[in-house]
Amino acid sequence: MSAQLSDLLAVPALQGARLFAGDAHVDIRHVLGRAGNPRRVAVDLVYAEPDTLLVLIDPVDRFDTRFDVLLRRARQAGVAAVAFAGEGGILPGPGSAALAHRLQLALVAVPDPWEASIHLHEQLAATDAPAVRLTWRVAEVGLAAGPDVGETLRLLQDALGYPLTLLDPTGRTVAGVAELDDANRAVLATSAPSGRPVQLPTVASTLLIAAPVGTGIGARAWLASEIPRRLPAEADAVAGALQTASIAIGHRLALARLVDERDARYRTGLLD
Amino acid sequence: MGASVRAPLSELRGSDVDALASGAAILGCGGGGDVGLLLPALRMRGPDFAIPLEPLDGGLRFFTAVTFLGSTTVLAEKPPGGTELPSAVSAVERWTGRAAQAVVPAQIGGLTALGAALLADASGLPLLDADLVGRATPRLDQLSIFARQKPELTAAIITSSGLTVVVDARSPAELESALRGAVANTGGWAAFALGPLPLAQLREDMIAGSVSRALAIGRVAEAAGAPLADAVRVVGGAVVARGRVLDVERHGDPLSFVHGTASLADAESGAVARLEMGSEYHYLVVDGEPAASVPDIISVLDARTRAPISTDELRPGTDVAVLVLPAAPLWHSDDAFLRRADPRFYGIDADPVPWAAS
Numbered sequence: 287m288s289a290q291l292s293d294l295l296a297v298p299a300l301q302g303a304r305l306f307a308g309d310a311h312v313d314i315r316h317v318l319g320r321a322g323n324p325r326r327v328a329v330d331l332v333y334a335e336p337d338t339l340l341v342l343i344d345p346v347d348r349f350d351t352r353f354d355v356l357l358r359r360a361r362q363a364g365v366a367a368v369a370f371a372g373e374g375g376i377l378p379g380p381g382s383a384a385l386a387h388r389l390q391l392a393l394v395a396v397p398d399p400w401e402a403s404i405h406l407h408e409q410l411a412a413t414d415a416p417a418v419r420l421t422w423r424v425a426e427v428g429l430a431a432g433p434d435v436g437e438t439l440r441l442l443q444d445a446l447g448y449p450l451t452l453l454d455p456t457g458r459t460v461a462g463v464a465e466l467d468d469a470n471r472a473v474l475a476t477s478a479p480s481g482r483p484v485q486l487p488t489v490a491s492t493l494l495i496a497a498p499v500g501t502g503i504g505a506r507a508w509l510a511s512e513i514p515r516r517l518p519a520e521a522d523a524v525a526g527a528l529q530t531a532s533i534a535i536g537h538r539l540a541l542a543r544l545v546d547e548r549d550a551r552y553r554t555g556l557l558d
Numbered sequence: 559m560g561a562s563v564r565a566p567l568s569e570l571r572g573s574d575v576d577a578l579a580s581g582a583a584i585l586g587c588g589g590g591g592d593v594g595l596l597l598p599a600l601r602m603r604g605p606d607f608a609i610p611l612e613p614l615d616g617g618l619r620f621f622t623a624v625t626f627l628g629s630t631t632v633l634a635e636k637p638p639g640g641t642e643l644p645s646a647v648s649a650v651e652r653w654t655g656r657a658a659q660a661v662v663p664a665q666i667g668g669l670t671a672l673g674a675a676l677l678a679d680a681s682g683l684p685l686l687d688a689d690l691v692g693r694a695t696p697r698l699d700q701l702s703i704f705a706r707q708k709p710e711l712t713a714a715i716i717t718s719s720g721l722t723v724v725v726d727a728r729s730p731a732e733l734e735s736a737l738r739g740a741v742a743n744t745g746g747w748a749a750f751a752l753g754p755l756p757l758a759q760l761r762e763d764m765i766a767g768s769v770s771r772a773l774a775i776g777r778v779a780e781a782a783g784a785p786l787a788d789a790v791r792v793v794g795g796a797v798v799a800r801g802r803v804l805d806v807e808r809h810g811d812p813l814s815f816v817h818g819t820a821s822l823a824d825a826e827s828g829a830v831a832r833l834e835m836g837s838e839y840h841y842l843v844v845d846g847e848p849a850a851s852v853p854d855i856i857s858v859l860d861a862r863t864r865a866p867i868s869t870d871e872l873r874p875g876t877d878v879a880v881l882v883l884p885a886a887p888l889w890h891s892d893d894a895f896l897r898r899a900d901p902r903f904y905g906i907d908a909d910p911v912p913w914a915a916s
Contacts, residue, residue: 325907348809350819351843352907354832358846379805381821385830385846 287412288315288337291367291392293514298447299405299416300396302373307383308392312366314339317410319403323347324356331356334363341396341403345371349378354385367392369406371399409519417523420446424527428534435538436461442531448511448524452535453496455505464510470494474508483525491515497528499536501543509535567770570675570685572605574773581776582671584857584881588869589838590668590694591630595637600672600679609675610684614766618659620754621686622647624674625664627698627715627737631870632746633669642716642749643677649714650751653724658754662686664701666768667694667838667855673749686757689768692886693855695899696837698737698750699730702886703760705894713737713752718745765886775883779864786864786879795883798842798849799831800824800861803876820872822880831880833858835869840904841911842880850882851906853889853899854913857881884913 292310295303315337320327321344334340340360346353360368368386370378372395378386386393396402408415427445431438435452439461443450451462457471466474470486474496477484483497496510509532513524570578579593579600586593612618624643626633651657661681663674666689678685690701703709711727715737721744727733741748771793778789787797801824808818821832831849834841839856842849850856858867861877872878889895890912897903900910 348819349807351832351834351841351848354830354843354846355848355908356846361846379807379821381804381819381823381830381832384804384821384823385832388828388830388845 287410287518288313289410289516290314290514291339291394293516294406294409295394296514297405297409297517297520300402301447302397303369303402304372304395306372306378306393306395307386308367308390310392312392313337314366314406315410317341317403317406318365319343319399324352328352328356328359331359331363331365334360334365336364336366338363338365339367339369339394339406340365341369341399341406342371343399343403345375347376349376349382353378353382357382357385357389357391361389361391365391367394369394369396369399369402371396373397409517412519412522414522416519417526420523420527421530424530424534428531431534431538433538433541435535435542438534438538442534446511446524446527446531448513450531451510452499453508453510455507457508460507462510464494464512466494466510483528485521485525487515488512493521495521495525495528497525497532499532499539501536501539503543507535507539567611567687567773569608569611570769570773572601572603572607575600575603575672575675577773577776577780578675578769579672579776580779581772581774582666582668583866584775584779584859584883585666585671585692585772585855586668586694586866586868587838587855587857588835588867588872589630589696590665590670591626592634592868593669593672595634596669596672596676599640599676603679607679609678611687611769612660612684614686614688614757614761614764618684618686618757620656620658621660621662621757622650622658622751622753623662623664623690623701623755624677624749624751625670626673626747627750628718628741628747630668630747630868632718636718636746638673638718638749640676640680642718643673643751644680645716645722646714646749646751647677647681649716649722649724650712650753653714653726654710654712654754656754658683660684660686660757662764663689663768664698664750664752665689665691665694666765666772667691670694671769671772685769687769688764688766690764692765692768692771692889693853694838698734700898700903701730702765702888702895703755703763704730705898706763706892707760709755709760711752713750715740715748715750717741717748721745723748763888765888768886779859786859786881790881790883793883795855795881797879798882799829799844799880800878801829801831803872803874803878804830805874806872818869822878833880834906835872836904837869839869841901841906841908842882848908848911850913851901851908851911852904853885853896853910855881855883855885857883882913
């Protein structure tokens with residue numbers, strides 16, 4: 287599969303990565319991690335699959351002629367973007383950025399090249415690993431959170447890495463930032479009660495993923511989040527995590543309702 | 559290389575000194591010291607003075623090679639008084655008991671060319687139309703006569719503080735380290751003389767016609783009207799890159815050979831070039847492709863004035879032209895020569911890029 291570099295950089299696992307030079311809208315299909323200094327990498331880089339993102343695992347000590355030659359060889363080999371360690375080390379100068387533009391290469395600074403290469407590979411290979419990790423993290427948070435719905439939402443949002451929105455059964459926003467358009471609201475309002483998340487493209491070119499929240503009584507609510515549209519692995523991961531998160535939210539909603547009903551009965555009793 | 563480069567000259571005249579300075583500055587490859595320090599002294603001799611210029615294959619027996627060692631920055635702040643080179647030559651003559659019959663600039667690049675001419679004029683000795691590098695170089699043990707032979711290594715320095723040091727060294731590396739240490743601790747620069755050396759033994763390992771070549775290059779660079787790219791073709795060179803300097807990064811280790819990198823972009827073509835530099839410009843890459851390297855001559859000129867820009871004067875925002883000229887053929891003729899002057903000698907992990915003018 288392929289994904290736009292800008293979509294990949296929006297994944298929470300790649301938080302801290304930033305585009306240093308070039309076009310963020312290039313398509314990336316493969317990730318290639320290479321250790322060694324730029325000269326060694328350039329010598330070995332005879333051929334790469336088209337639309338490859340080359341990750342330089344070792345920090346670059348100088349952005350000099352060796353790096354320029356590497357950029358040239360990388361472009362000739364089919365590389366579309368080069369990621370380098372951009373934290374705690376030196377950064378490329380205007381000359382390197384100008385050459386990257388000239389060669390139509392994107393330069394990406396990442397905090398940890400090794401970790402970045404793994405996350406990128408997982409996204410592009412559409413593996414289950416990101417989904418498992420994310421669901422696990424959300425489950426831990428969901429179990430540990432207190433009874434307050436708002437507090438639980440905030441903690442789950444931090445764990446998920448994307449803004450969370452709680453919607454009522456008709457798709458109207460109860461808490462959070464996302465506002466659905468009429469079409470998507472209609473889809474949510476009429477969707478079959480399967481218990482599975484639904485995925486809706488938005489006009490902002492993102493993908494809205496909404497998981498039903500069961501409270502045990504009454505109509506379902508929805509727990510929703512928006513992610514870059516063209517990342518199936520990330521969409522699967524977020525959908526799975528939302529299902530887990532929706533259980534935690536449903537539980538807090540049920541608790542809140544229980545408290546409210548108990549309080550209402552108590553107040554009603556006072557009227558006798 | 560154009561015919562004008564090899565045209566034999568019999569003397570260096572007063573009218574030649576500006577061209578000599580200009581050519582020597584270009585052959586300095588961004589180093590070699592500011593020719594402007596000694597040019598006024600040569601100009602003061604007037605237009606009528608003449609220094610005999612001897613070809614390498616003449617009948618002379620002994621010659622002394624001279625140059626300046628140390629920091630060119632300190633040299634600019636504390637210029638030579640004019641007696642240092644003659645005193646250095648006298649010191650080696652006293653020690654060896656041999657008299658020099660000619661002087662030769664150890665390197666034609668930079669102010670040494672003018673210093674040798676001044677020395678020849680002051681001492682009445684002819685100037686050999688030759689040198690031992692064909693450009694500028696940072697180390698004494700890179701001189702061409704040390705590549706294949708082991709000449710007697712008697713050298714003297716006269717430091718800027720007036721100290722005379724005479725050294726009989728066992729190897730060029732020992733000579734380099736001994737004198738470099740002495741210079742660093744006695745004022746920052748020194749006049750240097752090596753010899754007198756037997757010309758017949760070393761002739762094959764010297765670079766013939768260097769003074770003539772510097773003059774030819776200087777005249778081309780100074781020629782008004784003709785575009786620089788066309789002009790330098792006459793001397794076998796080309797403008798390989800041009801544009802505005804984007805960045806100049808100088809690394810923290812000034813003792814390493816390569817301690818800086820600079821990039822420039824050509825607004826017209828979009829090409830991006832990068833230079834590796836230390837005391838001189840060592841390596842040039844254009845659009846990520848190696849374009850030139852030591853031992854060939856890489857010189858950066860101000861695009862408007864055509865004045866050579868030294869490595870420590872290069873600044874972002876300057877419009878420059880990067881000129882490449884072929885090294886003396888000797889450097890590429892034998893691995894013994896090349897390994898003293900190729901990029902790896904300077905710590906650049908890259909193969910040399912032999913210059914072939916199109």
